[in-house]
Each structure stands twice: as structure tokens, then as C-alpha cells.
Amino acid sequence: MTPAEHAQLALLLEVAGTPKPGNVDRDRDFPDLRFEHFLAGAVGSGAGLRSAETGASVGEAFEEAISGMSQQSGGNTQFGALCLLVPLVKAAASDTCSPEAVTKIVEDTTVEDAEGFYRAFEHVDVFVDDPPEGADEFDVRRGSDAIPAIRDAGLTLYDVMELGADEDGIAHEWTNELERTFKAGERIMELNGSLSGRGARVYLELLSHEPDSFVAKQHGRKVAESVRVRAQEALQEVQQGDSELVHAFARSLVESEINPGTTADIVAGGLFVALERGVQP
Secondary structure, eight states: OOOHHHHHHHHHHHHHOOOTTOOTTBBOOSSSOHHHHHHHHHTTTTTHHHHHTTTOHHHHHHHHHHHHHHHHTTSSSSSSHHHHHHHHHHHHHSOOOOOHHHHHHHHOOOOHHHHHHHHHHTTSOOOOOOOOOOOOGGGGGGGGGOOOOOOOHHHHHHHHHHHHTTTOOOHHHHTTTTTHHHHHHHHHHSSSSSSHHHHHHHHHHHHHHHHHHHHHHOOOHHHHHHHHHHHHHHHHHHHHOOOOOHHHHHHHHHHHOOOOHHHHHHHHHHHHHOOOTTTOO
């Protein structure tokens, strides 16, 4: 398979993993967001991922992937995951799937890449927090309206990610060599069983180690920390061979509309890393 095909497969494997507390999986839909929407989003993103593979810039390929992903009725399914996968695909296609290669890709992004990133927000509704103090003119929610300010300031896409790196888990990955993404990939490679099952296990492990930034944005830091603690408790039960608590945890988060989406995005990136490094589905 090509890097673009591995990226699409990673998206499919991620959503197929179950149980994934607080996220859509093959056993659990949300009222307005279903498993099939994620399948359609993964298929729709293909053209943009292939563009990344064949040399398009990060911003151009990302906007194309998001435009394609959005062509289903569920709304935003994989915005954050594609933010990781596009530079990963470019790195794998032109060099190797390594932290060094992907870091060079993201650090070499341009103002034009930032423009493509901002235009992507016009294709789908993405929940984002307020911009850092003093950076209102760079608010991604402004979409194309923010592009003149981006041009005037000469901000590259990497610069934009740096603005949000303290609060946003995906931006933090961009500015830290995709550290958690590559660790997730290594952990997936260590485990046995189906890749979707390994992805679900690593999702729970990641969630138990660090509060999810998307939960923190939507519900506050205390709730995010509470979810982390509960994930740790559920993981301990799973390690002892009991899955009852993790299924109860999954139901509880869905009922409370708590969605650790950043953690799921990182798992998708980790699955791509594992596939690129030779793990066979």
C-alpha cells in the first residue's frame, strides 16, 4: 500500500476500534454522528491524502482532504486526525516515517500553507477555543477572513500551530515532533491482536496518561482530569481481564457528551506509523 492508502486505512481502523470511551466506534453511534459518517469521511479524504503523497504543499493537501472529508452528512469526523496524517504522508512519501522527517515537513511550511489551513475551516464546523490573548486577528474561526492578517504578519502554518500549542493537543504534536503519535505507533506495534483492537487499547492507555485537550476545551480542565483518572481505573480492570468497567465508562461519557477527540486523532496517527513500519492488517 502507498502512504496515502495507509492513511485512509488508519482512519478506518481507528473508528473500528471498540470500546473507545466517548468516541464513535463500530458498536456505538452518537445521535447525530454515526460510524458510517467516519467511514465516508475516510474515503472522502483520499484525494487530499494522495495530493500530499505526490508533492502538494501541506496546506493545499490538507484543505483538499478536509473538503473531501466533509462530503457526508455528519459534519466534522477527522479534522484533527488529518492535521497529523497529511504531514506524515508527505514525510513517508518523500523520506521516511520518522520524527525527524515529519518535523522537517512541518517546520518548512509556508504562509500559503497557513492560508490553506484557514480555508479548511470553511468546509466543516470545528469546535475550537478562543485564540491566545492578543491573537484575535488570527482566530481560525474567521476562516479566509483571517488570511490578510496572516499574510501581513508573515505567519507560516508552523507559526500558527505554535500559537495554540499550549492548549491544543494537535498543535502541540506539530511543535514537538509528533511525540505522542510516534509513541502510539510503537505501542501498537508491540501489542498483539487485530489492529483495530490494538488501536482501542492504545486509545485507553493514552487517555489514562494525559488529559484530553478537546475535553478540556469543551468541559474544562477538571473534567478532563477526571476522565483521565477514570480511564486509568478502566485500564487497570482491562489489564486484569475485566472489560465491564470500560464499557460502563464508554456509556457514561457518551451520555455526558464528553468526547476525547484529540486522543482518537493521535491513535489514527499512531496506526499510520505502525502500518508504514510494516505492521500488516
